[in-house]
Amino acid sequence: MKQNRPLARAATWFDLKAAPYFLVSPYFILFAIFGLFPLGFTVWVSLHDWELAGDREWIGLQNYTDLVLDPDFWNSVVNTLGMFVMATVPQLLLALMLANALNKRMRFRLLFRLGVLVPMVTSIVAVAVVFGQLFARDYGAFNWLLGTDGLDWKAEKLTSWTAISVMVDWRWAGYNALIYLAAMQAIPRDLYEAASIDGASSRRQFWQITIPMLKPAIIFTTLTSTIGGLSLFTEPVMFAQGDVGGGSLGQFQTIAMYMYEMAFREREYGYASAVAWMLFLLIVLVSLVSFLFTRRIGGTK
Amino acid sequence: MKDNLPKATVLTRIALGFALILSAFPIYWMFIIATRGNDVVGQVPPPLLPGGNLGENLERLWDMRDANFVLGLTNSAIIATTVTVSVVVLSSLAGFAFAKLRFKGRDGLLVTVLLTMAVPLQQMGIIPLYIMMVKLGWTDQLQAVILPFLVNAFGVFFMRQYAEQAIPDELIEAARVDGCSTLRIYWSIVLPALRPAIAVLGLLTFMQTWNEFIWPMAVLTQSNPTVQLSLSNLNGAHFQDYTLVFTGTALATLPLIVIFILFGRQIVGGIMEGAVK
Numbered sequence: 406m407k408q409n410r411p412l413a414r415a416a417t418w419f420d421l422k423a424a425p426y427f428l429v430s431p432y433f434i435l436f437a438i439f440g441l442f443p444l445g446f447t448v449w450v451s452l453h454d455w456e457l458a459g460d461r462e463w464i465g466l467q468n469y470t471d472l473v474l475d476p477d478f479w480n481s482v483v484n485t486l487g488m489f490v491m492a493t494v495p496q497l498l499l500a501l502m503l504a505n506a507l508n509k510r511m512r513f514r515l516l517f518r519l520g521v522l523v524p525m526v527t528s529i530v531a532v533a534v535v536f537g538q539l540f541a542r543d544y545g546a547f548n549w550l551l552g553t554d555g556l557d558w559k560a561e562k563l564t565s566w567t568a569i570s571v572m573v574d575w576r577w578a579g580y581n582a583l584i585y586l587a588a589m590q591a592i593p594r595d596l597y598e599a600a601s602i603d604g605a606s607s608r609r610q611f612w613q614i615t616i617p618m619l620k621p622a623i624i625f626t627t628l629t630s631t632i633g634g635l636s637l638f639t640e641p642v643m644f645a646q647g648d649v650g651g652g653s654l655g656q657f658q659t660i661a662m663y664m665y666e667m668a669f670r671e672r673e674y675g676y677a678s679a680v681a682w683m684l685f686l687l688i689v690l691v692s693l694v695s696f697l698f699t700r701r702i703g704g705t706k
Numbered sequence: 707m708k709d710n711l712p713k714a715t716v717l718t719r720i721a722l723g724f725a726l727i728l729s730a731f732p733i734y735w736m737f738i739i740a741t742r743g744n745d746v747v748g749q750v751p752p753p754l755l756p757g758g759n760l761g762e763n764l765e766r767l768w769d770m771r772d773a774n775f776v777l778g779l780t781n782s783a784i785i786a787t788t789v790t791v792s793v794v795v796l797s798s799l800a801g802f803a804f805a806k807l808r809f810k811g812r813d814g815l816l817v818t819v820l821l822t823m824a825v826p827l828q829q830m831g832i833i834p835l836y837i838m839m840v841k842l843g844w845t846d847q848l849q850a851v852i853l854p855f856l857v858n859a860f861g862v863f864f865m866r867q868y869a870e871q872a873i874p875d876e877l878i879e880a881a882r883v884d885g886c887s888t889l890r891i892y893w894s895i896v897l898p899a900l901r902p903a904i905a906v907l908g909l910l911t912f913m914q915t916w917n918e919f920i921w922p923m924a925v926l927t928q929s930n931p932t933v934q935l936s937l938s939n940l941n942g943a944h945f946q947d948y949t950l951v952f953t954g955t956a957l958a959t960l961p962l963i964v965i966f967i968l969f970g971r972q973i974v975g976g977i978m979e980g981a982v983k
Contacts, residue, residue: 420888432797439831439835439853442831444831450833457840502721506725509711510711510712510713516726517726519966520725522973525913527959528917528958528962529917530941531955531958532732575728583978587979590978632825642919642938647939647941665832668833669924684829
C-alpha cells in the first residue's frame with residue numbers, strides 16, 4: 406500500500422540513498438577529529454618551538470636536525486630495536502610451537518586454549534608490577550631460580566632488555582599461538598595425508614606444508630608485533646617504578662618513553678612531535694623490512 | 707575435522723601443561739600475595755596457598771589516600787563501559803553498511819578504514835590531542851580519555867567481516883519488500899544476528915580500554931586517575947610494601963579475570979575467527 410504514495414516513495418528513496426552514509430559517518434567524523442587531525446597537526450607542531458601557553462616560533466626543520474644529533478634519542482632507538490628483536494623473535498617461535506602442540510587431538514583442548522590466553526586478559530600494569538618483583542635484585546624469584554644472587558636486572562642494558570622482553574613474550578605468545586592455530590586448522594588435511602603416503606616425516610611436513618601455509622598468519626603477527634613492539638611503553642615504564650627515564654642511564658628508555666619525557670616532563674612539544682614522527686617513520690620502515698622478510702617464507706611462489 | 711588430527715604425544719601434553727602453569731602462575735601468585743603479609747614475599751620457595759590477610763590489605767589500600775584507588779576503579783569502570791558501548795554500536799552500524807548496503811564510494815571508504823588500522827594513531831597524535839584538551843579545558847576530566855577511543859578501525863572491520871557471512875542478502879531484501887527502513891532492518895535483523903561478534907568486540911574493547919596507559923598518564927593527574935594510574939602511583943611510592951601493591955594489582959585485574967571466566971570461550975573463538983581471513 407505504501408508504494409502508491411509519492412511521499413512514502415520519496416522517503417524510501419532517501420532511506421536507500423542516504424542511510425548508508427549516516428551509518429558510516431560517526432566513524433569517519435570521530436576518526437577525523439581524534440585520529441587524523443592530531444596526526445597531521447603533529448607535523449605542524451614539530452616545525453615549531455612550541456610551548457603550551459601558546460608561545461610558538463616557527464623554526465622549520467630545526468627540531469629534526471637537533472634530533473639527529475641527540476645521543477639520548479639514538480639511545481632510545483637502540484633500546485627499542487633491541488627489545489623489539491629480543492621480544493618478537495622468541496615470541497613468534499614460541500607461539501608457533503604452542504600452536505603446533507594445540508593442534509593435536511587431546512582432552513581438555515578448550516582448557517589449554519583458554520590457558521594460553523590468560524596472560525593477555527590481565528592488566529599490563531599489574532603484569533609489569535608482578536614481573537618487576539620476580540626480577541627484583543633482592544628476593545626476586547628469577548635470581549633464586551637462576552642462582553644469580555643479587556643480580557640487579559635493571560642496571561644493565563642486556564639484563565633489563567631481557568626482563569622486559571620476558572614480560573612482553575609472556576603476555577603475547579598465547580595470543581599469537583591462537584592466530585597460528587586458526588590458520589593451521591584451515592590447512593586441508595589431505596595435504597598431510599598425501600605427504601604421509603609419500604613418506605614425509607612429521608618434521609618435514611611441518612616445514613614443508615605447515616609453515617608455508619601459515620605465511621599470511623606469520624606476516625600478520627609480525628606486523629602487529631612490529632607496531633606493538635616499536636611503540637613499547639607501559640612495561641618499561643612500570644619496570645622503572647613509573648618513571649619514563651628508563652633506568653639511571655636510560656638503559657631501557659624506549660622511543661615512546663623519550664617522546665613522553667620530552668613532551669610532558671620537559672614541555673618541549675615541538676621536539677617531542679619530531680620524535681613522534683621519527684617513531685612513525687621507524688614503524689613504517691621496520692614493518693616494510695619484516696614484511697619483505699616474512700614474504701620469503703616457504704619460497705617466493 | 708577434529709578426529710583427523712594426529713593424537714597428542716605424552717611429550718606434547720607435558721609441554722602444554724608446563725606452558726599452562728607458566729601462563730597462570732604469575733597471576734595466581736599475585737592473588738596469593740594479596741591475601742598474605744609482607745613476611746612471605748622473600749620466602750623461598752614462594753607460598754602457594756592463600757593466607758588470611760586479604761581484609762586487612764584491602765583496608766590499608768582503601769586508606770591510602772595518595773593512590774585514590776577507589777576513585778581509580780570507578781573512573782576506569784565508567785571510561786571502559788562508555789567506550790565499549792560506543793565502539794560496539796558505531797562499529798556495528800558501519801560494519802552493517804559496509805557489508806550489506808550499496809552506496810557510492812563504499813570500497814574507497816572501506817580501504818581508508820583498513821589503512822588506518824596499521825597506524826598507532828592514539829600514540830602518534832598524543833601531543834596535539836593533549837594541546838586540544840588543554841585548549842578545551844578538559845585535562846583531568848574523564849571525557850578527555852573517553853573521546854579519542856569512541857571508534858576504532860578494527861571494530862568496523864571486524865563487524866563487517868562478521869556481517870558479511872552471518873546475514874543472508876535475501877533476508878534484507880525480504881525486509882525491504884515488507885517496507886522496513888534501513889534503521890529498522892539494523893535493529894530487528896542485523897543486531898540480533900551480530901550478537902556473537904558484539905560479545906567478542908565488546909570484551910576485547912573493554913580489556914583494551916581498561917589497560918590504556920600512555921594517554922591517561924598524559925592527560926589525567928593523580929587527583930582523578932584511572933585504576934592503572936593509581937596502581938602506577940602506588941607502585942612508585944610504596945613499592946617495598948609488596949602486599950599492598952599486589953592487592954592493588956589483583957583488584958585491577960579482577961574485572962578482566964571475571965569477564966574471561968564468563969566469556970573465555972567466545973574470546974578464544976573470536977580471536978581465531980578474526981584470524982582466518
